[in-house]
Amino acid sequence: MNITTARVVFLSVVAVVSASRLASAESPEETPKKIVALRVAEPDDGLFAAGPNLIHIQARYEGSNRWSSADPQTYQVNIRGSASLVQDPTGEPRNPFVIIPESAVDAITVQLTAGDVATEVTLEVTEPASSDPVTLRIHPDQTGHPYTGLGAGVMFYDNQFNISNDLFDWCFRDVDTQLVHALIRPDFEPTNDNNDWQSLNNDAFDWSRCDRLFWILWNAKQRNSDLKVFACLYSPPPWMKTNQATTGDGGLKKGDRYRLEMAEYVYAFLKHAKWKGTTIDYLCLFNEPDWPHTQDGTHYTSLTELAETHVQVRNAIIELIEADNEFDHLPQFVFPETLGAGSITRAGKDSDRLADFVQSGQLDHLAAWGVHDYWNTGGYWPVRFQELRRFTKSDKQPIWMTEWAQRSPKSDLASAMGYGRNMTNALRLGCSAWMAFEWAHPAQNQSGLISTQWGEGYPQKRYWRSKAYYVFQQIANTSPAGGQCVPIEMDAGGDGEQPGGLEALCVRNDDRMVVHIVNDRPTHRPYTVTGPGVGDPDAAWLTDHEHNFAPRPQHQSQGQIPPHAVLTLRFSL
Incomplete structure (x- = not known):
């Protein structure tokens, strides 16, 4: 990472329109909102010398009294004072941006400008400091929940793998993952092959769109033969949809006919995958069906209808496979891929009807309950997966967090801390698996662990491992898959409350245990790890603004x- 030092640093903004389905930028046709005020939201108590400080800018827009994170395309920053500005790998402005004051002698002045709106904030610089010490109490002797492992997607941006074989090595050789998330596209059957769902006319299918997918999966398996493929259908073909389109603002047409045609479509994909030498280990029939997307998807207004559709389509797929002598493997099913756990547990009366459906045993075949992690409401975040574990038969069916991504143009370091917090939090609170949205993705909003930038020609001119990649790699390569996430308590100041800016996870398998600690504060954090049979660790690794999954020579x-760091400690018990 390049660091430049200057008395005056000017940060200009160049507009970038994201190509991502998770893009946060407005479309080019929309008129940008007018900024009426700007402020430095964080930090509000000054800066610390010699360490990374994240400067978060907020804006208030015309017609609103609410402050929100400011799009770095829409304002300019001028910094006066003796400081080092950490240049983001994209070479573009980010919010929050990272600054390292040289010393505690001079204050730093931040000037913000957007058109005729200007704000100036002076931040005092103090010597490096420490937060309150935290005690992490581990309970390795207590039963936790299973840890299946980690994974990432090869979804909309599978074309990124055309750039270089480096990406295959970085993703599937250098990171110890257990799952790869693949997309079943909606355009393989442009028109109905025939009117008999039990008679497949393969000549009516165009499989050219999935050639790259199977090429990637073959390369992935060459580097990690234990990798399991999890395939997800976002939308069936338009002729099966109420809106005659693949977008998620339409549903599946009513009636058994279209559920059975959907089953045939998925079966045809599984059959082609087998012919291409790929086994689909896990299968989901939906993607965020609780939300009327403008991206690919299928919208269901009823969780019960969603579950009934799943059961009927799943049973028909099994029937087709069992009647086909070429198959020697049945996929296991994951359900329902909603926006979040709360879409199931807090969706009102329909949640009660789905609960009855669960208790009736009709979903006992599930290998896992899969949810994304974008749904939120007041008081929900700390208990979201506990609620889902109570709702489901979680003693037999684990919970998988199957998609999370950074969705705004944050700095590399800030994005990495977001990944670290979300990974460890979800796994600590009840998930058995955690998956990033994309392995590789254009760099506009850090939705992928590997970032790329589109050049004028093809392939892209630049690609690199983000700081989030190294956080992901550190947790993946040190956590023993097949083990258990065991209880861990975080206490600062003896009040039993979890300290802000801190997250932790403990994973144990037999006589090996690892503890991951995420410190998302501009201060050092003193820690103590204690618990029955816990001594000093025998190894440690660190990712921060200077280090990437780096072994630490001293570890206690x-x-x-x-x-702003992730520390991993490995213990022998």
Whole structure:
């Protein structure tokens, strides 16, 4: 990462329109909202010398009294003072951006400008400091929930793998993952092959759109033979949809006919995958069906109808496979891929009807309950997966977090901390697996672990491993898959409350245990790891603004975590 030092640093903004389905930028046709005020939202108590400080800018827009994170395309920043500006790998402005004051002698002045709106904030710089010490109490002797492992997607941006074989090595050789998330596209059957769902006319299918997918999966398996493929259908073909389109603002047409045609479509994909040498290990029939997307999807207004559709389509797929002598493998099913756990547990009366459906045993065949992690409401975040575990038969069916992505143009370091917090939080609170949205993705909003930038020619001119990649790699390569996420308590100041800016996870398998600690503060964090049979760790790794999954020469059960860092400790029990 390049760091430039100057008395005056000017940060200009160049507009970038994201090509991502998760893009946060407005479309080119929309008139940008007018900024009426700007402010430095964080930090509000000054800066610390010699360490990374994240400067978060908020804006208030015309017609609103609410402050929100400011799009870095829409304003300019001028920084006065003796400081080092950490240049983002994209070479573009980010919010929050990272600055390292040289010393505690001079204050730093931040000037914000958007048209005729100007704000100036002076931030005092103090010596490096430490937050309150935290005690992490581990309970390795207690039963937790299973840890299946980690994964990432090869979804809309599978064309990124045309750039270089480096991507195959970075994704599937260098990171110890258990799952790869693949997309079943909606355009393989442009028109109905025939009117008999039990008689497949393969000549009516165009499989050219999935050639790259199977090429990627073949390369992935060459590097990690234990990798399991999890395929997801976002939308069936338009002729099966109420809106005659693949977008998620339409549903599946009513009646058994279209559910059975949907089953035939998925069966045809599974059959072609087998012919291409790929086994689909896990299968889901939906993607965020609780939300009327403008991207590919199928919208269901009723969770019960969703479950009934799943059961009928799943049973028909099994029937087709069992009647086909070429198959020697049945996929396991994941359900329902909603926006979040709360879409199931807090969706009102329909949640009660789905609960009755679950208790009736009609979903006992599920290998896992799969949800994304974008749904939120007041008081929900700390208990979201506990609620889902109570709702489902979680003693037999694990919960998988099957998609999360950074969705705004944050700095590389800020994005990495977001990934670290979300990974460890979800796994600690009840998930058995965690998956990033994309392995590789254009760099506009860090929706992928590997970032790319489109050049004028093809392939793209630049690609690199983001800081989030190294956080993901550190957790993946040190956590023992097949183990258990065991209880861990975080206490600062003896009040039993979880300290802000801190997250942790403990995974144990037999006589090996790892503890991951995420410190998302600009201060050092003193820590103590304690618990029955817990001594000093025998290895440690660190990712922060200077280090990427780097072994630490000194490692003890007591120490300090650097600012904005992920520390991993490995113990032998």
